[in-house]
Every structure is written in structure tokens, then in C-alpha cells.
Amino acid sequence: MKRRRSPLKALFLVLLLLVVCAAGVYGYKRYMPTNERADLSRLYNGKEDEVSVFLNYGKQEIKGIYEDGQTYLPIDWVNANLNERFYWDDREKLLVYALPEEVVTANAETDGTGGKKILLEKNDNVYLALGLILNYTDIRVNVYDSGDQKRIYVENTWSPVPIATVRRNGKLRIKGGVKSPIITEVVKDESVVVLETMDKWAKVMTQDGHIGYMENRKLENLHEETPVSTFVAPEYTNISLDEKISMVWHQVTIDAANNAMEELIASTKGVNVIAPTWFTLSDNEGNYESLASKSYVEKAHAMGLQVWAVVDNFSREISKNVQSEELLSKTSVRKRLISSLMDEADTYGFDGINLDFESLKEAAGVHYIQFIRELSVSCRKKGLVLSVDNYVPAPYNRFYNRREQGIVADYVIIMGYDEHYAGGDAGSVASLGYVESGIKNTLDLVPKEKVINGVPFYTRLWTEKDGKLSSKAMGMSSAKKWAEDNQMELTWDDTVGQYYGEVKTEDGMNYLWMEDAKSLGLKMDLVKKYDLAGVSGWKLGLEAQDVWDVMKWE
CATH class of the missing domain: 2.30.30.40 (SH3 Domains)
Incomplete structure (x- = not known):
């Protein structure tokens, strides 16, 4: 007699079979590899003439351009990531590159290898040919620009x-x-x-x-x-004195001031460089006023001094006409100014140029550095020492680009003063911590063999009256006499490395952070501690006689 199969059991087996099949399908779909192909056009997100750019294997937001069989990269990106020395003069439409011994230029019509353009002006931007970039930059590249998804891989690191x-x-x-x-x-x-x-x-x-x-x-x-670089970097040779530098700035505002040099120097000890403020820019076309004197140079040389002529952008009334970001942004103007300064060196026989460009706007920064590069080429050819004055490093003046200065210029000078300045809060002109911080932060960017620290031969007398604060600069002897005449008691303050005093007079409440031989001696100790190239004082004639005993290198 046959048994009847239970309908429920049959249903259960069917359901079980369906579950097993579903699980199999699910498992297959979940664990078996897909053969789906990626959409490369979407992956690289590039148009037909665009090139995706990777830097150290990281995809960049910018795009290169593929034209006439070669790849071009945007100059702004190249400057920011690979080589900041490609300078584009947007006003005169020139590409400028300063090598150690020459300045080379090109424009949109300049042909490179095979008659192809070395740069493009396109989409409101400038693009440099990859071959041009490689000629001047220590990088390695892998280029895949022959297919539809054009891309380039750039590496500028050389670690394993x-x-x-x-x-x-x-x-x-x-x-x-x-x-x-x-x-x-x-x-x-x-x-x-x-x-x-x-x-x-x-x-x-x-x-x-x-x-x-x-x-x-x-x-x-x-x-x-470990990748090996075959790039031969240009050598920016520098001129340096074979001894530590003891320099003074000599403020010359009228021609007659040149005659005071011998008398002022006679009161010093150990000075080997004097920097007279002779050349002041007067307009945006590279013209300037000059107070240079050949007899001054001859007398200084007879006294064993080098003369580094100062070129500034601020020291006379005529300087109000100067907008440095305007003046320096034209290649023809920079060239004319540099040529004129070289002629002055031939005429007067001075030994170097000291650049003192102050209160620059950030927009002027890239043009100022290019000016220094180009000036360094002419100075190098003539054997002129090029030194550049700088504020103490701070975020707001980072665009002065001390690192690049330290490569192309001979000396980078820290103006280690004006910590507190006219129009600001009362305080020391140059506290010891401020000076040391300026030195250390500069040494992060510039070799110590090129760093000169500037020290003040002056202080500020601060006066507060009716809620208003004013100040005036005073030389050391004048400040000391004022303190004595007004019975100001001075107390040594270790936190600033200076004597401090305050006294109430009929003019109001007066405050003084005294600069003297003791405070300058501590600053000189810092110069020696960090083994800097030299020290410089602003300005000749404001110092007390005894400072020269502590400013010595021995």
C-alpha cells in the first residue's frame, strides 16, 4: 500500500530549494568579481584637449592642455608646486627666467624644440610647455597623453x-x-x-x-x-667677505652729509662696511634721486671700508610717487633701473648694493623677488656685493621670500628693531626675545653664513597724555641725557634685556626702554651664539661711544 507524501513537506522542500538557490545567487552576486569596466572619461574628468595632472601621485584640481603634440601646464601651478622662478610679466607679455649669469626671456611667439611654442596664453592663463619646465626644474615625469584620457604624473620628491x-x-x-x-x-x-x-x-x-x-x-x-636625479641645478655663486661683517648704515639726506663720514667713522671701532643712503626711487619708471659721491668712496676705501650703496623706496618726499608693485611689475623698468645702478657703480666705484624696500604690498612680492634675482645677475657679473634688508619674519611679510633671497643674494639683513614703532603701542624698540626670534626664524630660511643682524642705535621716548600716546626716536646719548635731566629712574629688566624707566613730567607720563652698551652687548652675544655673518647698526652717529667695545667680534 503506497504512502501519500505530505503536501506540507513537499512545500517545505520547494521553499528550501528556493532559499538555497536565492542564497547561491546572492552569494555569487556578492562575492564573485565583477567584470564591469570603469568609465575612464568620468574617472579622469577631462575634455579632449585637457590633461589630468597628478603630483606625487595625488590628483590635482587643475588641468594641463594638450596642443600641437605636447603637454602644457599652467604657470601658476608650476610656480606654486614645482619652480617659482618662472616669472610671467603680464603687462609686457614676457616670460622671464633669471639664471645665475643671464636673464632669458620668451613670449607667445617664441618657438622651442621642433618649432613648437614654449608657452600658450589661453583661458585667461599662461601655460608652459612640459619640455621647458623639465629644462629648469628637478622633477621626473611620466606622460600618457597619446590616448583619450590624457594624464601626466609629476614627482618632485626623491625619497625611496x-x-x-x-x-x-x-x-x-x-x-x-x-x-x-x-x-x-x-x-x-x-x-x-x-x-x-x-x-x-x-x-x-x-x-x-x-x-x-x-x-x-x-x-x-x-x-x-631610490630614484636618481640627473638634473644639474644652476649654481648661484655668491660674494662674501673673508671676515665677519661689522656694518653701519649712514643716513645721507643732503649732499653735505657725505662730508661727515670721516668724522663719524673716526669714533667707531672695527667697522668694515658702510652703507650710505644714496639712491631713492622717485617714480614708477625706474628713476631715482642720487646723493652718491666718488670722493666719499675714495675716503672710505682709504680707511679700509667697503661701501654698499643703499637703494630705497621711501626715504624722501619724492618717494610718495612710487608704487613698488607698479614699478617692479614691468620687465623693461626693472632692466632700466638695474642698468642705471650698474652705471652708478662704474662711476662711483662702490663695492655693493644694499636694497632697502619697505612697506611693500603683498601684490608687489613676486615682482620684488624677481627684481632681486635679476639684480643679482648684474651684481654677480660686476663683482658687487648684493645685500637685502628685511623686517623680522612674520606672517604678514612672508612674501618677502627670504628663502629665495638667501639663494640669489649675497647677504640677507634682519632689521632687528621697530618691535614697537611710532603710531603703535608703547614698548621696546628691540627686546632681546624679539631679536632672538627674528634670528632663529630667519635661519630657518637662510644659511647663517649669509645672515647679518641689524641692531638699533636708538630708542623711543613714549609720552601718554590725555589718553593719547606719542613717541619720538632718540639716539643713545640723547635718551640718556633726557633720563638724567628728568630724574627718570632706570631699572634693569631681564625680560627685555634693557633698562626701563618711567616718569611723569609736564608733558605727561613718559616711558623709556633704554638702548645702551649693555643691551647691545646682549644682542651681539646672540649674533655670536648663532654664528651669523655679521652685525649692522642703524644708524651711524646715534650710538654712544662705549657701544663699540661690545660690538667687537674678538
Whole structure:
């Protein structure tokens, strides 16, 4: 007699079979690798003539341009990331590059190798040919610009690179996971750059120029290879004195002031450089007023002094006509000014140029540095020492670019004073901590062999009356006499490294942070501690006689 199969049991078996099938399908869909191909045009997000740019394997927001069979990169990006010395004169439409011994220029019509343009003006921007960039920049590149998804990989670091060998064929995917779309195929024995390693996946760059993820188990022989640069960097040779520098600035505001030099120097000890304020810019076309004197130079040389003529942008009434960002932004004007200064050197025989450009706007920064580069070329050819005056480093004056100054100029001078200035809060002109901070922050950017620290031969008398604060600069002897005449008691303050005093007079409440031989001696100790190239005092004639005993190098 046959048994009837239970309908419920049959239904259960059917359902079980369906569950197993569903689980199988689910498992297949979840765990089996996808063969979906990545949309490369979307991945690189580039138009037909655009080139995706990667720096040290990181994708950049900017795009290059592919034209006439070669790749061009935007100059702004090149300046910010690879080489800041490519200077574009937007007013005269010139590309300018200052080499140690010459200044080279080009424009949009200039041809490079094979008759192709070395730069493009396009989309309100300037683009430089990759070959041009490589000629002047220590980088290595991999270019993939022959296909639809054009891209370029630029590296400017030279640390060891992790490399692995592909042990068997595999897929490079957009993300780590077998369900991620495939970018390209990776073949056995291919070498890949390993950018990141995770538990099961590694981020790599393949030989056909794609970055994505592949399984760790398909990689072997992980090791490091150190790239070798074949770039020969230009050598910006410098002129330096064979002794420590003891310099003074000599403020010359009228021609007759030149005659006082001998008498003023006679009161000093150990000075070997004098910097008279002779040349002041007078307009935006590179013209200037001059108080230079040949007899001054001859007398200084007879006394064993070098003469570094000061060129400034602020010291006379005529300077109000000068907008440095305007003046320095035209290549023809910079060239004319530099040529004129070289003629002055021939005429008067001075030994160097001391640049003192103050109160620059940030917009002037890139033009100012280019001016220094170009001036350094002419000075180098003539054997003139080029020194550049700078404020104590601070975020607001970072655009003075001391690092570049320290490469192309001979000396970088810190104006280690005006910590507190007319129109600001009362305080020391140059506290010891302020001076040391200025030295240390400059040494982060400039070799000590090129750094000269400027010290003040003056102080400020601060007066507060009816809620208003005013000040006046005073030489050392004058300040000391004022304190004595007004019975100001001076007390040494270790926190600033100066004597401090305050007294009430009929003019109001007076405050004084005294600069004297003791305070300057401490500043000189800092100059020696950090083994700087020299010291300079502003200004000759304001110092007390006894400061020369502490300003000595011995």
C-alpha cells in the first residue's frame, strides 16, 4: 500500500530549494568579481584637449592642455608646486627666467624644440610647455597623453619608492573590493608602485599610468627603489667677505652729509662696511634721486671700508610717487633701473648694493623677488656685493621670500628693531626675545653664513597724555641725557634685556626702554651664539661711544 507524501513537506522542500538557490545567487552576486569596466572619461574628468595632472601621485584640481603634440601646464601651478622662478610679466607679455649669469626671456611667439611654442596664453592663463619646465626644474615625469584620457604624473620628491612585482594576472579596480569597476588589466611580472597597503588590498600605480587597487595576494617582492636625479641645478655663486661683517648704515639726506663720514667713522671701532643712503626711487619708471659721491668712496676705501650703496623706496618726499608693485611689475623698468645702478657703480666705484624696500604690498612680492634675482645677475657679473634688508619674519611679510633671497643674494639683513614703532603701542624698540626670534626664524630660511643682524642705535621716548600716546626716536646719548635731566629712574629688566624707566613730567607720563652698551652687548652675544655673518647698526652717529667695545667680534 503506497504512502501519500505530505503536501506540507513537499512545500517545505520547494521553499528550501528556493532559499538555497536565492542564497547561491546572492552569494555569487556578492562575492564573485565583477567584470564591469570603469568609465575612464568620468574617472579622469577631462575634455579632449585637457590633461589630468597628478603630483606625487595625488590628483590635482587643475588641468594641463594638450596642443600641437605636447603637454602644457599652467604657470601658476608650476610656480606654486614645482619652480617659482618662472616669472610671467603680464603687462609686457614676457616670460622671464633669471639664471645665475643671464636673464632669458620668451613670449607667445617664441618657438622651442621642433618649432613648437614654449608657452600658450589661453583661458585667461599662461601655460608652459612640459619640455621647458623639465629644462629648469628637478622633477621626473611620466606622460600618457597619446590616448583619450590624457594624464601626466609629476614627482618632485626623491625619497625611496615602494615597488612590487605582480605575481599573476589581475585587475586594477577603482576601489578595494571585487565589486569595484575595473580600470585596467595588470599582467604577471609587471612592476607597480605601491602607494598604500591595507589588509587585503593595495593602492598602486601601474606601468600604463593608472592608479587604483589590486589584491595583496597578487603582489610579491615588495622593496624600495631610490630614484636618481640627473638634473644639474644652476649654481648661484655668491660674494662674501673673508671676515665677519661689522656694518653701519649712514643716513645721507643732503649732499653735505657725505662730508661727515670721516668724522663719524673716526669714533667707531672695527667697522668694515658702510652703507650710505644714496639712491631713492622717485617714480614708477625706474628713476631715482642720487646723493652718491666718488670722493666719499675714495675716503672710505682709504680707511679700509667697503661701501654698499643703499637703494630705497621711501626715504624722501619724492618717494610718495612710487608704487613698488607698479614699478617692479614691468620687465623693461626693472632692466632700466638695474642698468642705471650698474652705471652708478662704474662711476662711483662702490663695492655693493644694499636694497632697502619697505612697506611693500603683498601684490608687489613676486615682482620684488624677481627684481632681486635679476639684480643679482648684474651684481654677480660686476663683482658687487648684493645685500637685502628685511623686517623680522612674520606672517604678514612672508612674501618677502627670504628663502629665495638667501639663494640669489649675497647677504640677507634682519632689521632687528621697530618691535614697537611710532603710531603703535608703547614698548621696546628691540627686546632681546624679539631679536632672538627674528634670528632663529630667519635661519630657518637662510644659511647663517649669509645672515647679518641689524641692531638699533636708538630708542623711543613714549609720552601718554590725555589718553593719547606719542613717541619720538632718540639716539643713545640723547635718551640718556633726557633720563638724567628728568630724574627718570632706570631699572634693569631681564625680560627685555634693557633698562626701563618711567616718569611723569609736564608733558605727561613718559616711558623709556633704554638702548645702551649693555643691551647691545646682549644682542651681539646672540649674533655670536648663532654664528651669523655679521652685525649692522642703524644708524651711524646715534650710538654712544662705549657701544663699540661690545660690538667687537674678538
